Amino acid sequence: MSALEGVEGEDRQDYTREESRAIRQRSSRLLGSLLRPLRGRVVVAMVIVAVSTGLQTAGPALIAFGIDAGLPAIMQHRDAMPLALVVLAYLTAAIVGAVLMWHYTLLSARISQAFLYDLRGRIYRHAQLLSLEFHESYTSGRIIARQTNDLDSIRELLDSGIQGLIRGVLYMAFIAIALVLLDPISALVIACSLPILAVLTRWFQVTSQRAFRATRVHSARLIVKFVETMTGIRAVKAFRAEGRNEREFGVHVENYREANAKAIGVFGVFDPSLVVVGNVVVAAVLLVGGLRVADGQLAVGVLLAALMYARRFFDPMEEMAQFYNSYQSASAALEKISGVLDETPSVPDPARPVDLWHASGAIDFDGVRFAYRDDRVVLPAFELHIPAGQTVALVGSTGAGKSTLAKLVARFYDPTEGTVSLDGVDLRELHPKDLRRAIVMVTQEAYLFSGTVADNIALGKPGASLDEIRAAAHAVGADAFIEALPDGYDTDVNKRGGRVSAGQRQLLSFARAFLADPAVLILDEATASLDIPSERLVQEGLTTLLADRTAIVIAHRLSTVEIADRVLVMEHGAIVEDGTPEELIGGSGRFARLHKAWRDSLV
Missing domain, CATH: 3.40.50.300 (P-loop containing nucleotide triphosphate hydrolases)
Structure with missing residues (x-):
């Protein structure tokens, strides 16, 4: 679907399966072309965040070792060295992890700005190259929305959303590995919640995608109305159209407010549901683990570590849900931008141009x-x-x-x-x-x-x-x-x-x-x-x-x-x-x- 075809259909909120697939492929091509020059820095950033997350994940395991090995060494042998080494390792992991995250934050900011610099320039250059036919069909308000509102949505995702996603995924993976190594039974208790999380996440994905696409549509309409009113302010004054414009603008504002309220409402259901599931899982780990501790099958330090890991396992889910909010908004924005960039001029430059240095004018x-x-x-x-x-x-x-x-x-x-x-x-x-x-x-x-x-x-x-x-x-x-x-x-x-x-x-x-x-x-x-x-x-x-x-x-x-x-x-x-x-x-x-x-x- 070309951008010109999308001019009349840009306000649509529902697409056929084939149209949605074509739009996703178009957006993916654009995303790949923007990330390709940055892939070296992206790999370095991934390594940094992986090491940093791994060090932060080691905390509960070190605490378990300190409780189960360090404390008995002091009480039985008056030997504080194991506990001291655990404390030193814990602090070292925390400090090194924090320094690496600082470095990652700076590097990700540079990647984000380079990404946006490239994309902003592409939109401006391509919009100038497009034919008059496109500009007569595609309103100036929509072009402004591409350069402002849509790019802001992508910037928000790059600045905070992706970092939360990467850390969240790695954090959950490292926690799962640590739990399997520490206490496979506690890991199995947590694994029982995964089908519920999968269903809940899928519902959130489908519902929020629809909701956030609606917010982008109403946001674009809002900008278009504002730009058209200010551009034609002389006609507005001449025909005393202020009242009518105010009413029409008020309708757009109300529609935008309702769309945002629905999008936030979806997140409002998802977030508390995660909290409930997380608390139930922690209670189950405590119950099963507590009974095993009473039977002498599990050390107290391991139980404490398992509880900490169980609690932390669900924390990234909330960050990832927040990421999905940003992702849906940015994804819808990228769809609009890719539509403009995918448009080919109806008056293309010749493949083999003929020179005419001095024209006579016939x-x-x-x-x-x-x-x-x-x-x-x-x-x-x-x-x-x-x-x-x-x-x-x-x-x-x-x-x-x-x-x-x-x-x-x-x-x-x-x-x-x-x-x-x-x-x-x-x-x-x-x-x-x-x-x-x-x-x-x-x-x-x-x-x-x-x-x-x-x-x-x-x-x-x-x-x-x-x-x-x-x-x-x-x-x-x-x-x-x-x-x-x-x-x-x-x-x-x-x-x-x-x-x-x-x-x-x-x-x-x-x-x-x-x-x-x-x-x-x-x-x-x-x-x-x-x-x-x-x-x-x-x-x-x-x-x-x-x-x-x-x-x-x-x-x-x-x-x-x-x-x-x-x-x-x-x-x-x-x-x-x-x-x-x-x-x-x-x-x-x-x-x-x-x-x-x-x-x-x-x-």
Whole structure:
């Protein structure tokens, strides 16, 4: 199941057996790839914790030897040496075990951080490489949940859960060995409880898995709602949607609370049950052992050691149950993350890329058919040739296919059938660096990143000098307002360009695109945010900067179309009119009617 398929199904809590198996295999592959570079340190950590646990387990056996051998030696022979040696061995084991656990804690922390560093980087890199199709389907809130909530769950497991599991398993194994060597009958009494523990643990495993998967689902919904509300806060304010959002968010909070309560309730049944079973076993060991001591079949020290071991045998079970809590949460998180990382780009890089160092800008659509889904065909059969250096304006109603055409040229999507080529090279075979250098797209949503004005313009050409940045800003008419900012080109635009208006953000995006100096420039409703004076300034810059460059201009404002060499009118994914602005305006077709209506609106 790919991540895109999982977008709609991500909120599911129940999967088929085949789906669950596939998800587990996918998560296991990811886990193995993350642990493989760390296997040396993991082996060392395992050895350290094994030796440390073994030394700690030796305590009751040493006490039994001290009672049964050391005390009689003092009472009968006035010899304190055996008891002294036992005490010395006990203290040595405790100190060495503690030092080894300290070293293990530091080493496990380094392993944990290396693991998370690798995983966090993979998510970030892979999310950037994924196609536009993925990001249009997978909400930003879910991506944030992968990088925050889910990674925190994995961190908690690595920091404390695994340590508790390893120590618990080893502790129980060493206790079982020590009991068999000290008193096989007491070991047999404890063994009688194992079937009950197996049934109880299995119930806990199945029930908690369902409960913790539900917590991850509701946690993701909570984050998605919060991110969407904050991202669209202007619309929330404009439509007075605070009350409705608060109610919807309250439902998500309540669902999350209930899911957590159910998960904790499962643990609340499991933990007391372990305590009851443990106490019953200790009582049984005491009863059987006490009768054997009275008959002279068992030494008092051995009975005491057996009781201590019996009591300690069940202590790790509680730690392991706590581990399973963390494990279920981390396992569900790893499922989500592996789903994202398993997603392959729908616009993959070519296996054998073709270099195109200097593109002239000729664009060709040959037998192109494109559909977002099988039932949503946007371009049924499309043919188009745009000569190098020609400025083409695309006009048509909403949904006519203009933006889809632009996205195909920018290779945000690949055609379902046919080819889109640049200078005769199929875009699917063109080297990605050459493609991004040759074709630049400016959209209506001019996004500014945190940093200075100069930094945002330089995104079009990393390493550009300040003079080049100033020249690009001047070309599009942005230099006047930039110089008026508090720190000029060094002004921090803040998140989402908070210091500049929507029209100014668009001008900065133009400067960024012009600095990139592409062979093909695509403007998708790029002047929609500009007022009339700003639009005229940009058009003056466009007239100069679009010279000797292929340009595709998509606009509803027909004033922008006037700078075009050629106008294409699109309807239902097909070109219905093709000609110069003057030819189409002088005719009686759709563009002439649109132009007349636009002129009348100005009057």
